[in-house]
Amino acid sequence: MSGPHDSGDRGDLHDAAVRLACVELVEILTDYLEGVLPARDAAVIEAHLALCPGCAAYLAQMRATVRVLGHVPVETLSPEATSTLLAAFRDRPAT
Amino acid sequence: MSPVLVPVPTCGGYGASVPIADPELVQRLREGDEQAFAEVVRAWSPAMLRVARAHVRTHATAEEVVQEAWLAVLRGLDGFAARASLRTWVFTILVNAARRRGRAEARHVVELGRPSVAPERFRGEDDEYPGHWRDEAAPVEWGPESEVLAAEFRGLLERALAELPDRQRAVVELRDVHGFAAEEVCALLDLTPANQRVLLHRARSRLRGLLEAVIA
Ligand SMILES: [Zn+2]
Numbered sequence: 001m002s003g004p005h006d007s008g009d010r011g012d013l014h015d016a017a018v019r020l021a022c023v024e025l026v027e028i029l030t031d032y033l034e035g036v037l038p039a040r041d042a043a044v045i046e047a048h049l050a051l052c053p054g055c056a057a058y059l060a061q062m063r064a065t066v067r068v069l070g071h072v073p074v075e076t077l078s079p080e081a082t083s084t085l086l087a088a089f090r091d092r093p094a095t
Numbered sequence: 096m097s098p099v100l101v102p103v104p105t106c107g108g109y110g111a112s113v114p115i116a117d118p119e120l121v122q123r124l125r126e127g128d129e130q131a132f133a134e135v136v137r138a139w140s141p142a143m144l145r146v147a148r149a150h151v152r153t154h155a156t157a158e159e160v161v162q163e164a165w166l167a168v169l170r171g172l173d174g175f176a177a178r179a180s181l182r183t184w185v186f187t188i189l190v191n192a193a194r195r196r197g198r199a200e201a202r203h204v205v206e207l208g209r210p211s212v213a214p215e216r217f218r219g220e221d222d223e224y225p226g227h228w229r230d231e232a233a234p235v236e237w238g239p240e241s242e243v244l245a246a247e248f249r250g251l252l253e254r255a256l257a258e259l260p261d262r263q264r265a266v267v268e269l270r271d272v273h274g275f276a277a278e279e280v281c282a283l284l285d286l287t288p289a290n291q292r293v294l295l296h297r298a299r300s301r302l303r304g305l306l307e308a309v310i311a
Contacts, residue, residue, distance in 0.1 A: 021227055026211045030295055036292070061307060068249060069252060069302070074273070076137070077136070082136060089132045092170075
């Protein structure tokens, strides 16, 4: 896979990664995580993350936030609404 | 459009999946197994409430819509043909009820875009690296997972979710608390894929910022 253009492509990617401003990256991070960015844009983000500890930490924080969300208790029906439904279930005609 | 629904992951808050296979569940409901019914109501109602609340204006109306949907489910149970999963069918009934009520309420939702991170944390245009983090303001790692998952932070996010605009809250809860796929959320909330991502991004960015403020 190595060739004369290889280091040049890597160089372009590196330049694009340095040019990508952190303030822009934080706005396209969800598109990146959702996998909807073109491959080249995703590669630039990954190269930026590899050389920017601030953005790498930001991404880790975003992922941690999503994990905490997986453990958040959620609002449910009131006890009254639930008992109304259970009563309706008991009262429904047998099949 | 028929939403493709996947099972809710059991790890997600109280949004647990029902540990009974579909045909058996339908059978038990038809036979009047109240425990089975109580189980599905407990497992699915939180996500149903969140979907309904994205279509209507108040929590009270959303609760009515969920109740109305469950009653329609009971009426239709004997005719349920199992072409889709029970959960898909229940959520389809719910969305139709919520849309009907939502149109009657004629909501107008305006959501203002705000930057994901306070602009003053980035270097100015005159800097050698404009738009990059200022050294003293760059994010830092949060430390061990176990600490981040502490009850304190879960409580903080629970309260913060309640403060989000309705559609942001619906998207982020359905995605990250209940574990729905992006396509399902689009179908349930009448969103384009792009709008679903915008709402998810705003919600997650805001919640991250709140956590960062207390963890740092
Ligand atoms: Zn950066």
